[in-house]
Amino acid sequence: MEPSPVPPNFITLSEALSKAGTYQQYNVIGVCVDYFDPTITSTKEHMITFTLHDPWWTERPGMRFRFFSKTEKLLPKVGNQGDVVILRNVKTVNVKGRLLGISNSASNWLVLPSSALREVESSQDLQTKAEWYGKGIPKHYPQTALPNEAELKYAKYIAALEDPMSWGQLPPTTRPQMKAIMENSGGQAPVSADKFSLIQDLRPNKYFDIFGEVRKIHFDKNFPKTEIFLTEYTSREALYNYTSQSSADGLDGDEYGYLEDQPKSQWPGPWGRMTISVMLYEPHSSKAREIIGPGCLVFLRNVHIKMDKNGTKLEGICHTDTYDPTVVNVEVIKPHKDDERARSLISRKQQYAKQAKAEGKLFYWSPHDMPKKRKADEIDEVEEVQRSKPGKNRKRKKKESRMKGGITRQEARAGVDDTNVESKSNTNVRCNSYEVPRKSIVDILDITSLERKTPQGSLYRLPFQNCKYKSHVRVVDFFPDNIADFAVPRNTEMDLLSDEEDDEDLSSIDLTQDHGDRIGWEWRFFLLVEDARQPTAPGERPTQMELLVADTDGDFLLNMTACNLRDNKHAQQLAALKEKLFLLWGNLQEKKEESSTTEALSVKPSARPFECLIKEYGVPVRNSDEQVKGTSDYDRVFRLFGTAI
The missing domain is CATH 2.40.50.140 (Nucleic acid-binding proteins)
Incomplete structure (x- = not known):
C-alpha cells in the first residue's frame, strides 16, 4: 500500500506520549493491539482500557488509553485486535507512574472494526461499517465527525503495516466476561481477588x-x-x-x-x-x-x-x-x-x-530520631565559630533584631504604657465581635455557677461548663519562661487516632533531626491574666486566671505560624515573636529576666488591659482511676480565642 502521512491536526503516538504534564489535547489514530472489557470504577463510572500502536511506536506493545463515561454505550466500541481507533481531544497524564491517554468531557472516538477495513473505501461506507461516539443517540447529543479522505487513508495504511503475530494473545475469558457468563447462567460471579495482605x-x-x-x-x-x-x-x-x-x-x-x-x-x-x-x-x-x-x-x-x-x-x-x-x-x-x-x-x-518501653527496649518512633555522629571537622568548625563570637556584639544584635521587627520600643510604648493603665485599653489588641456582656474573672471562676439541683432537690456540682465569655484583662505572667518554648512539636501521624489513643510522649524526640512531614508545630503556652479593674482595698491583688493559648487560636493571636523556635534557622521568627508579645504585655519579659521569683513581679503592671474572648471546657484527667474519691474526672480549662494582636 502507498505510504500515507500523518493527517493534519493529528500526531503520532510517540508524540502523544511526550505531551505528559502539558495538559494539551491532541488527536491520534492507532491500531488496537490489546484491550480490556468495560468495568465500573469506584465512582460508578464506566471505564474501558485499550492499547494502540502505530508504525512510529518503537517499543512493544503500544500506548495505553483509558476512556470514562456515565453510560457504557458511550465508551469506544473496541471489539477485537486490529480495530483502528480514531481519538480526538485526549490528554496524556501520569497515573501512579504510568503514562496514559485519558478522556475528558471534550473527547470523542471512532472505531473501524478490523473485519470491515477492506470494505471501507469512502466516508459514506463509514455510516454502516464504523462505530462512533453518539451513534444511535438522538441528534441533539454531540456527534463525532466522520474521518475525511486523508484520515481514512492513513487509518488503512497503518493497519496494513501491523504484524498480528506481535500482538500477543488476549486472555481467553476476561473477568468481566466470566462474571457475565456466570450471572446469565444463574450462578454466582467469582469474587474479585484482593491482593492486599498484612x-x-x-x-x-x-x-x-x-x-x-x-x-x-x-x-x-x-x-x-x-x-x-x-x-x-x-x-x-x-x-x-x-x-x-x-x-x-x-x-x-x-x-x-x-x-x-x-x-x-x-x-x-x-x-x-x-x-x-x-x-x-x-x-x-x-x-x-x-x-x-x-x-x-x-x-x-x-x-x-x-x-x-x-x-x-x-x-x-x-x-x-x-x-x-x-x-x-x-x-x-x-x-x-x-x-x-x-x-x-x-x-x-x-x-x-508502649510494649517496647515496658520491656526496656529502645524504639525510635521515627528512624530520623536516631542519634547521628557528627564529623570531627564539623565539630571543630562549630567550636571555632562559637569561640570567635564576641560577647559585646550580642546586645547590639538583639537591638538590631528588634528594629527589624518593624517597630521600636518607643513606638510600641505609645500603645502600651501610660500613667493611667487602669482606664485605657491596649489599642494593639482586638477581639472578634461577640455580643455578650463583659464578665470579670472573679465571676467566671465563681464555683456557684457550677452548682445544680436534681429534680429531687439534691445539690451537685458540674466539673465544668461549655461557655464563652468576654472579659477585660491584663497579662501579669506567662509560661513557659522561655519564649522559644511557646511552640511545641506535634506528631502529625497521631492526628489519625482518636483523642483516647493519642497519648504519645514527644519529649524524647531529637528536634535537631529532620523528621520530614511527620513532625508539625503548634502554639501551646499559658498567660496568667488578672482583672483589669483594681480592687478598692489597699494591697489586694485582682483575681487571676490561667489562659491557655493553643493551636489555631495561637495563630490568630500572633498572626504567625508555629515553628521550631529553638532552631537557629528561625531566629528571625523568634525575634519577631518577642516584639509582637511586647505589644501584648509590655516589659513583662524584661522583668522576668531580671528577677528570679514571681514575687519580684508583684509591682504595678506596665501593660494596658485589653478585651479578649475566653472559652471554658473540660479535659479528661489522665489516670482518672487514681483520682481521690469525690473529685472530678475533668480539669476545668480556660482558653483564649478570637483575640489578635
Whole structure:
C-alpha cells in the first residue's frame, strides 16, 4: 500500500506520549493491539482500557488509553485486535507512574472494526461499517465527525503495516466476561481477588500488595537495585529476628557481595520478626530513591513474596513489569483520617511503642530520631565559630533584631504604657465581635455557677461548663519562661487516632533531626491574666486566671505560624515573636529576666488591659482511676480565642 502521512491536526503516538504534564489535547489514530472489557470504577463510572500502536511506536506493545463515561454505550466500541481507533481531544497524564491517554468531557472516538477495513473505501461506507461516539443517540447529543479522505487513508495504511503475530494473545475469558457468563447462567460471579495482605499473612510464591512504614532504605548509586525494610507492626515467624542487643545483619551490605563491607548501623526498631526486606528493580528502584525515605508510609503493588536463598526467611521483590516496563508499583501514602489501613498501622505502632518501653527496649518512633555522629571537622568548625563570637556584639544584635521587627520600643510604648493603665485599653489588641456582656474573672471562676439541683432537690456540682465569655484583662505572667518554648512539636501521624489513643510522649524526640512531614508545630503556652479593674482595698491583688493559648487560636493571636523556635534557622521568627508579645504585655519579659521569683513581679503592671474572648471546657484527667474519691474526672480549662494582636 502507498505510504500515507500523518493527517493534519493529528500526531503520532510517540508524540502523544511526550505531551505528559502539558495538559494539551491532541488527536491520534492507532491500531488496537490489546484491550480490556468495560468495568465500573469506584465512582460508578464506566471505564474501558485499550492499547494502540502505530508504525512510529518503537517499543512493544503500544500506548495505553483509558476512556470514562456515565453510560457504557458511550465508551469506544473496541471489539477485537486490529480495530483502528480514531481519538480526538485526549490528554496524556501520569497515573501512579504510568503514562496514559485519558478522556475528558471534550473527547470523542471512532472505531473501524478490523473485519470491515477492506470494505471501507469512502466516508459514506463509514455510516454502516464504523462505530462512533453518539451513534444511535438522538441528534441533539454531540456527534463525532466522520474521518475525511486523508484520515481514512492513513487509518488503512497503518493497519496494513501491523504484524498480528506481535500482538500477543488476549486472555481467553476476561473477568468481566466470566462474571457475565456466570450471572446469565444463574450462578454466582467469582469474587474479585484482593491482593492486599498484612505481613503476618504473607505466603511464599505469591504476589501481594503491601502497605507499611519504611524503617530503612539501602542502595548504591552504582547499582540499579534498591532495598527497603518495611513493617506494619504485625509478626511473621519466617522473618528476620531483630534483637535489641545487636544490629540487623545485612542492612549495610548486599547479599550478592557487590559492595564493600561497611560498618553495621543501629537498627531503629521494631524488634522481633516484624520487618520484611523488599528488593526493588527498575523502574521502582529509581522512583523509590526520589520519593521514599525512612519513616515514609508506602504502598507496594504486585510484590513477589518468596523464600531467601537459604530457604528460611521471607523476602519480597518488585520486578520490572514485562508488559509495560514503565509501570511503577511504589507509592508514598499521605495518611488521612478516612484511611483505615493507615489508622490501623499507626494504632499498632503505638501499642508496640508502649510494649517496647515496658520491656526496656529502645524504639525510635521515627528512624530520623536516631542519634547521628557528627564529623570531627564539623565539630571543630562549630567550636571555632562559637569561640570567635564576641560577647559585646550580642546586645547590639538583639537591638538590631528588634528594629527589624518593624517597630521600636518607643513606638510600641505609645500603645502600651501610660500613667493611667487602669482606664485605657491596649489599642494593639482586638477581639472578634461577640455580643455578650463583659464578665470579670472573679465571676467566671465563681464555683456557684457550677452548682445544680436534681429534680429531687439534691445539690451537685458540674466539673465544668461549655461557655464563652468576654472579659477585660491584663497579662501579669506567662509560661513557659522561655519564649522559644511557646511552640511545641506535634506528631502529625497521631492526628489519625482518636483523642483516647493519642497519648504519645514527644519529649524524647531529637528536634535537631529532620523528621520530614511527620513532625508539625503548634502554639501551646499559658498567660496568667488578672482583672483589669483594681480592687478598692489597699494591697489586694485582682483575681487571676490561667489562659491557655493553643493551636489555631495561637495563630490568630500572633498572626504567625508555629515553628521550631529553638532552631537557629528561625531566629528571625523568634525575634519577631518577642516584639509582637511586647505589644501584648509590655516589659513583662524584661522583668522576668531580671528577677528570679514571681514575687519580684508583684509591682504595678506596665501593660494596658485589653478585651479578649475566653472559652471554658473540660479535659479528661489522665489516670482518672487514681483520682481521690469525690473529685472530678475533668480539669476545668480556660482558653483564649478570637483575640489578635
